[in-house]
Amino acid sequence: MTEPARSRPRYDEGCLAAHALNMIGDRWALLVVRELMLVPKRFQMIRAGLPGVTAAVLTQRLAQLQAAGVVGHDPALGAYGLTASGQGLMPVLQALCRWGSDHPGHDPRRFISPTALMISMTAMVDQGLPGPVRAGFRSGREGFVQTLTRGALQVAADPDPQAPFVIEGSGNALAQAVYGPLPLDRVPGVTLQGDATAAQAYLARFRLR
Template identity: 65%
Template sequence: MTNTGETMRIRYDEGCLAAHALNVIGDRWALLVVRELLLTPKRFQMIRHGVPGITAGVLTQRLAQLAGAGVLRHDQALGIYALTEGGKALLPVLQAMCRWGAAHPGHDPRRFISPTALMISMTAMIDAEAARGFHATAGFAMGREGFVQRLAGDGLLQVEPAAEIDADFVLSGEANALARAVYGPESLAELAAAQEIGLQGDAGAAQRFVDLFRLG
């Protein structure tokens, strides 16, 4: 990482490319800050909302370090932080870590998950073979953040932020409740009846859609 925007702090004095990558993005919280910016630029407080364990001082430091390393840029006039192309290229790294984490014992799905973290996990954990030939547009409304996911028959899940959601169905609620809806054993109808989540639109298509995702 960098301390001044000019000098990289060498934590691992090796020629290994993985060690070099960790010198850039290996500090605590750094990858989670990147995660929160992968789908859309955000202001400081929105980033912090998605990473509730981080202090304001540490977040300020990480943002400066990531900017100095060329991973993100800060538009001071608008107060917006956005990833550079190099920062966006970390998406497959986060997806691979999601898949590795899902297979590693000890994961507790009851712990906090941010809306962006849920969306990224779904891009990683979709059953691509089962999704082939499936066409759907899914909406997710989570308080101040909304997203639209699209399946176009190729098995790949596309996600984009959406202020107004136009989709075949919309699931709404807190991110942890929607993570339970996507990955948990209960049906969407059960969760909606218990008012754990909101469900609007084609309920059958919504259930077929969430059945494409597994943590195990």
């Protein structure tokens, strides 16, 4: 059953934070934005990154985000993508990652989408270390290239990432490689192409608080 459309704002306040939550505060809305942050996607690919959402709820959230000017839809490609307004939510997602890492209860054994991991890495990188460094990641049909310079980590979607090393696995396996205690060659479900020493040194730049 789909949720009823609202005829009035969820939060009937003049607060700017409440105004923002009226547009992106519904359940799944920010996670839909997360899945579209790096590349436009078709409906089923968005849903693959959000295994707990129903098709009906995802349809409604996409419609709400389009009405809010956060998401656009290309009928020719059948793909959804973020507008400039939607792209502006990247710092919000990064801040939520950092805020969440300070609080107990996080269970990394739960599903982690590849895009979610890439965004968390931009938030949890040690920004004091020098670069530039390029790293590649691949997970199923998705690929990414990261470029680390002092103070910033940029991520670009690339189905065929080219870098000195490319690490491949599911979102959860890659998260274990990035944040877990095991060295890369002992992480189950992960494969590596390229420079193993450089890859291990790169992963050492990421820490959960």
